[in-house]
Amino acid sequence: MSISLFIIYKVVLVVVVFLISLFIAMYSTYAERKVAAFMQDRLGPNRAGPFGILQPVADGVKMFMKEEIIPQVSNKFLFILGPSIAMFTSCITGAVVPWGTSLHIGGHEFALQVTDINIGILYVMAITSIGVYGIMIGGWASNNKYSLLGALRASSQMISYEIAMGLAIIALVMTTGTLSLKGIAAQQTGWHWNVFYQPLGFLIFLICAFAETNRTPFDLPESDSELIGGYHTEYSSMKLGFYLFAEYINMFISSAIMSTLYFGGYNMPFIGRLGLSPNLAAILGIVFLFAKIFFFIFFFMWVRWTVPRFRFDQLMNLGWKILIPLSIFNVAITGFFILLLHK
Amino acid sequence: MTVYLFIVLGVLAVLSALMVVFTKNPIHSILYLVLTFFAIAGEYVLLNAQFLAIVNIIVYAGAIMVLFLFVVMLLNLNKETEPHKSMLRKLIAVVAAGLLMVVLVGSLKGASNMSIQPFSHNTGLIENLGTVLFNDFLLPFEVSAILFLAAMVGAVMLGKKDIK
Numbered sequence: 175m176s177i178s179l180f181i182i183y184k185v186v187l188v189v190v191v192f193l194i195s196l197f198i199a200m201y202s203t204y205a206e207r208k209v210a211a212f213m214q215d216r217l218g219p220n221r222a223g224p225f226g227i228l229q230p231v232a233d234g235v236k237m238f239m240k241e242e243i244i245p246q247v248s249n250k251f252l253f254i255l256g257p258s259i260a261m262f263t264s265c266i267t268g269a270v271v272p273w274g275t276s277l278h279i280g281g282h283e284f285a286l287q288v289t290d291i292n293i294g295i296l297y298v299m300a301i302t303s304i305g306v307y308g309i310m311i312g313g314w315a316s317n318n319k320y321s322l323l324g325a326l327r328a329s330s331q332m333i334s335y336e337i338a339m340g341l342a343i344i345a346l347v348m349t350t351g352t353l354s355l356k357g358i359a360a361q362q363t364g365w366h367w368n369v370f371y372q373p374l375g376f377l378i379f380l381i382c383a384f385a386e387t388n389r390t391p392f393d394l395p396e397s398d399s400e401l402i403g404g405y406h407t408e409y410s411s412m413k414l415g416f417y418l419f420a421e422y423i424n425m426f427i428s429s430a431i432m433s434t435l436y437f438g439g440y441n442m443p444f445i446g447r448l449g450l451s452p453n454l455a456a457i458l459g460i461v462f463l464f465a466k467i468f469f470f471i472f473f474f475m476w477v478r479w480t481v482p483r484f485r486f487d488q489l490m491n492l493g494w495k496i497l498i499p500l501s502i503f504n505v506a507i508t509g510f511f512i513l514l515l516h517k
Numbered sequence: 518m519t520v521y522l523f524i525v526l527g528v529l530a531v532l533s534a535l536m537v538v539f540t541k542n543p544i545h546s547i548l549y550l551v552l553t554f555f556a557i558a559g560e561y562v563l564l565n566a567q568f569l570a571i572v573n574i575i576v577y578a579g580a581i582m583v584l585f586l587f588v589v590m591l592l593n594l595n596k597e598t599e600p601h602k603s604m605l606r607k608l609i610a611v612v613a614a615g616l617l618m619v620v621l622v623g624s625l626k627g628a629s630n631m632s633i634q635p636f637s638h639n640t641g642l643i644e645n646l647g648t649v650l651f652n653d654f655l656l657p658f659e660v661s662a663i664l665f666l667a668a669m670v671g672a673v674m675l676g677k678k679d680i681k
Contacts, residue, residue, distance in 0.1 A: 252544075293643055296571040303579025307551070310583065314544065314590050322590060329583055336580070353643060 175282050187288055191268045198471075199422035200230040206422075206475050213479040237415035245408050248317045256312020257409065257416035263305040264423040270294040271430045272359045274440045274460040277453055286456065287356055294355035295343055298431055299336070302386055306332045308420070309395065313405035324404030327486065328395035331385055334493040335392075339382035341501035342375040345508040346435060355431075359439030369436040374504045376436045378497055383432060385493070387424045390478040394486055429470035430463070437466050519563055526563070530556035543589045547582060554578045568643040 175183075204219065204226070211218025219226035244253055274286035291297055306329050313325020349371050350358045362368060369376045385392040396404030403409075406417045433439060440459030450458065484492070533552040540546050554577045561570035650658050 252548075291567060293567050293571050296568070296575065300571050300574040300579060303575050303583070306579075306583055307586075310586055310590070311548070314586075326587065326590065329587055333580060333583055 179282070183284055184288065187284075187286070188269070191273070191288060192265060195265060195268055195423050195426060196419075198426045198467075199419055200234070202422040202425060202471055203233065203418075204230045205471070206478075209472065209475040210479050213476075234415070237412050240411040242411040242413070243408075245317060248408065249315045252311050252315035253408075254413070256308050256310075256315055257406075257413045257420070258308070259311065260305065260308030260420040261416045261423075263301050263308060264420040264427065267298055267301045267427045268430070270297050270355050271427070271434055272356045272439060273463060275360075275452070275456045277456050279453075285356075286460065290354055290356045293353045295347065295353050295358075295435075298355075299340060299343065302332075302339075303336055305386075305424070308417075309405045312409070312417070316405070316408035318408050320401045320403070320407045321405050324395045324401050324407070327401075328388060328405060331388075331392060331394065331489060331493070334490060335382045335385035335497070338378055338493060338497035338501045339386065341498065341505055342372075342378040342382065343435075345375045345501070345505045346372050346379075348505070348508050348512060355434055355439075359434050359441070362438040362441050364441070365443050367436065367438040367441075372436065372504075372508070374500065375508075376432075378501050378504065379432065379436070381492075381497065383428045384474070384477065385489075387428055387474075388421060389425065389474055391481045391483045392489060393478075393483055394489060425471060425474050426467065429467040429474070432470055433463060433466035439463055439466075523560065523563055526556045526559040530560070544586070547585050547589060550585075551578050551582050554582070565642070568646055 207229070208218045208226075210216075219229040222228040222232045244250055269288040270291060272285075272287040272290070276283050276285040278284075309328040310325045313321040313328070316322075346358075346368060347353055349368065350361055352358060352361075358368070384390075388395050394404075395401075396406065401407070406414055409417060440456075440463040442458070442462045445455060445458060445462075448455075530553050533549045533556065536549040537546050537553065540549060554573060558570040558573045558578075561567075561573060
């Protein structure tokens with residue numbers, strides 16, 4: 175593959191992944207309201223276009239058109255930096271997710287992954303841990319008590335749940351033997367999905383993913399009944415839009431990561447037996463991955479409209495006193511089984 | 518290409534490290550320090566030490582600096598509440614920092630004529646790091662792990678409200 179072709183292919187892939195993330199995040203807002211309506215026996219948005227399908231577009235236009243207010247007392251640069259970091263960090267995680275195997279076009283092999291770094295999972299962890307800066311900086315720069323409280327809650331929650339998440343990943347890495355997401359996805363052919371080897375690890379990871387994306391029941395940083403809007407109280411117009419949008423992109427990306435780590439990624443059990451051409455199988459793989467991702471996105475919404483939020487001390491107790499010991503136990507038991515089965 | 522990247526990252530690291538000291542606002546100080554860590558992580562990537570780069574970001578930029586930011590935000594430090602330091606204290610601080618620099622320079626002085634393994638494409642990758650850590654340096658590795666555990670237990674003990 176020549177260098178110019180390589181650059182074109184990577185640029186196209188990056189742009190496509192970026193646009194798909196934005197598109198899915200956009201329609202997640204619509205899906206969220208429809209799911210909420212369904213759970214609460216309402217109709218949901220149905221005015222813009224057929225079934226309200228143009229509602230996200232209308233919302234986006236509204237966000238752009240609204241008056242932008244930057245508080246006089248706040249630090250203007252940091253005030254703008256906050257939502258920018260939040261948006262940036264949620265967009266760059268998609269770079270390491272393997273969206274499919276690879277397409278063969280004109281004698282060249284095009285892997286459907288932007289980059290396969292050999293520490294893929296750790297990259298995801300690092301981006302998650304940087305993501306908290308967007309909320310913290312925005313909350314502090316707003317110079318508002320509610321914003322600051324929301325920011326502090328967000329950061330303490332994310333730091334606490336990162337530990338359990340990291341330990342769950344350690345147990346997973348012990349069974350897979352690689353940190354590369356491509357390698358982990360490729361191992362899970364047939365029924366060898368990691369969720370069967372790491373059920374407890376998956377449960378811990380799932381709970382931590384809810385906490386890291388600030389979704390109900392862990393949405394204390396923006397719990398409107400006590401903190402108005404939490405860290406984005408002072409934000410308006412598209413900066414608020416960025417914060418809300420970043421949450422939906424995070425949800426999409428963490429669904430993709432969960433599908434890849436525990437649910438076989440682009441693999442489907444029966445697909446090897448059909449004898450399809452590699453290109454068709456790769457495209458079907460993308461479809462399967464997205465089916466899994468949509469299921470998890472639905473699951474996020476399902477939980478949001480079913481479970482009430484925690485109190486903050488309950489959240490901290492769950493994180494430090496239950497999840498961390500449980501994940502350490504999971505690491506130990508994984509090590510024990512590896513020793514038992516492989517000698 | 519990598520030389521230019523090295524220079525850009527190096528200049529960024531040094532400049533932001535200087536800004537950490539010179540800027541008046543503690544929050545800005547911390548954010549500059551985070552920038553320094555990112556520049557250093559970039560240098561690690563140039564040295565093919567991806568694992569070190571990512572761990573640097575996770576541990577320093579992602580955890581420790583967030584805690585710093587956390588504490589500074591809670592304390593709400595600004596110019597008015599800045600404690601006045603006497604001349605003697607400043608002098609002591611300068612001497613202590615100077616001594617630290619002497620130690621650092623002294624330890625790095627002999628490094629140029631140490632024998633190191635030739636650089637290959639898998640230097641610094643995580644497989645090799647794991648092999649080295651769990652074979653050649655197993656005892657220091659475990660000892661430092663116990664050290665961290667002891668520090669953690671100590672922190673929990675200090676954090677307790679009343680010790681029986």
